[in-house]
Amino acid sequence: MTLEHTNATGLTVERDLTVARRRRNRIRYHATQLAVVVAALALVVLFAVAVKEGLARHGIKFSFSFLWDAAGFDISEGKTFVFDSGFWLGFSDFTSDRSIAQAFVAGIVNTIKVAVLAIVLSTVLGTLLGVGRLSTNWVVRNLSFWCVEFVRNTPLLIQLVFWYFAVVLHFPPIAAAAKFYGVIISQQGLYVPALTWQGEGSAVAIALASACWVAVLGLVFDRHRTTRWICLGALVALPSLMLATGTLALDFPVASKFQASGGTSISPEMAALLLAIVFNSASYIAEIVRGSIDALPKGQWEAAASLGLGRRDTVNDIILPQVFRVVLPSFGNQYISLTKNTALGIAIGYPELFNIYGTIANQTGHSLEGIVIVMASYLILSWIISAAVSWADRRLSNPGAMR
Template sequence: MEQPMTLSPPATGGLLTPRVRTRRKALYAIKQAAIVLAVLAIIAWFALSVRAGLARNGIAFDMGFLKQAAGFDISEGLVVVSDGIRAFQSNDSNADALLAGFVNTLKVASLAIVLSTILGVLLGMGRVAHNWLVRQLSFGVVELLRNTPMLIQLVFWYFAVVLKLPLLDNAVRWYGGLIASRQGIFLPGLAIAPDASAAAAWALIGGCVLLAGAAALRKFRWRLLAAGLAAVAISFALGFPLVRTVPMVKGFVVQDGLSLSPEFVALLLGLTVYTAAFIAEIVRGAILALARGQWEASAALGMSRRTTYRDVVVPQVFRVVLPAFGNQYISLAKTSSLGIAIGYPDLFNVYGTVANQSGRSLEGVIVVMLAYLVLSWSISACVNLLNRRIVAKGGVK
């Protein structure tokens, strides 16, 4: 007996009607809004609970301490005032003190990111080099740095290296004006010329901003580049406002030039070499992940190993390692708070002094957490922007 034939609904090929798509988008938006509201509700509940706990103990949550005079000095730090930039003073506010500490953190973190990237890439390439000595030396350096706590390395760089340099009167003087002593490292620098005009200074600043925009933006790159070069040329025509200064030892002090404190140098060295070890392993893993056939094809085409690295390996490796680099950069920025161990006046160190002076440890730590959060988000945004540009171009050229 034949079975009755049943009719199946026509296949839609996976296509959704406009009504279904709209419904799904609405459900997705509702879910996202519900998650955001739940997170905000948890934060609000926590804040109200903390406030109620403080009120029971007669403590009010007040951010007015930021306007109070700090009452202490910072070994190095700058503040912005109405007539320019000057060194931090004890009669400045706590907000100025925290800002000066944040600038110190930003200064050491940005330099360490650049130097650790260069050193880490070199060590990573050395780990896969054909030369046995280079490969073993790179392996030893990376393993030593990776398996030693950062705090111990920081103490080593400060007490066993920087503070063992000669005194200022017997300091090592290198070609070009560099002076290395236990009082700090002094480098040739740039300063505003005494007879510089305001127009030349503003033209130079505008030219630098335009050139930076040309490097970051692709749409108006050539226009920004031309405008930036024109602004720099105008600055030269009006009298270039910058002059080169060379550090000169006069008694127990060094005048002119760029000075780096011992604490800054030790923290910079510690952050650089420690992060470079992890970056080296990221680079090594990315290089070894490349198909061996690409090396063989490059050799068959007569390409040298240097050319292979430049034209074949690096464009592919950086597309893979850049997100991992971003994680290391964020970790470096947060690890800079260990500078308190050697007395570097970074944000966390200054916060400790402010909290002790004002008694507002909770309010202060909230400010510090937000500052580190902004710093981490900024690093992540820069890395993501660079990653999108590299992916869009198909690699590093």
């Protein structure tokens, strides 16, 4: 047997041992993970069985069948899903003859409505405040600083009460409401123009609407920069074309002596909750943005200055694009937090999910089943936000995603 053959045999044995060791480690890892999952599920099942038996000893039945009973109460605002003609899924105002399940849906819709608006507005305002904290203008810098510090160091519940009782309820009555370019601000709420669909059965309307959806899908999912710009331009031009052809129409609110009609409205409770959450979340987002800008190397600013770029162009074209690549996970945590903070709407009577749960629990006595539904709803909303932020983070982190 030659030396080369002996060395080759030894290398083969060593490679086989390495493969076997890696296989054992992989099997051990998956077995450990499976054991942890099984143990967690077993604990949940044992807890559920113990709770159910404890309730049974006291004559309390744990069941979700109450969800199909008639609610028997009204909600001040909110829409829910209904089945038109027994098959088609529609969207309608909630009434007392709807089921309790539909009441929960109305609460979830109200929660999502506030959360989505708050995410968009707080991101814009927080970014402006964060950049303002680093402004070379003394007034802007200090004004941003004190706004952030004041809001961050006071409880959100107190801010909510302030916005509702000290601001929103002191708006003028509807007869003397403030009007700005079709927007009506009064004690009864905020009324803004709304787009209404006028293209029933029209081939042109269907074609324009389909083109809008295609442009949206292209803007979201296409990776080529040129295609994305084309889709963005189409999304700007198509609504104008739909308005020009009468497919869409602007419905402006009109105020009378006692009420306003037309457009779409935001109730005083929703307005106060939205203002409180937006300003509170924006203060934290501002600190995230400010810290991320400070963490960038100073060479970025010096390189931009050497190219002759002004401070505004440097921030817009160089600094912020880099900042948003690293702040998205922190933004995601803040988005999840503000979504859960919508539950504070119960303090001012806004019919969000937790408020409606309280009414259902008082009327039916099924408080445990109700709180399970509420917790599961918030958990699912948090997972959706986390998944969306993770997707956006991967898109921004992938060098080839924005070609």
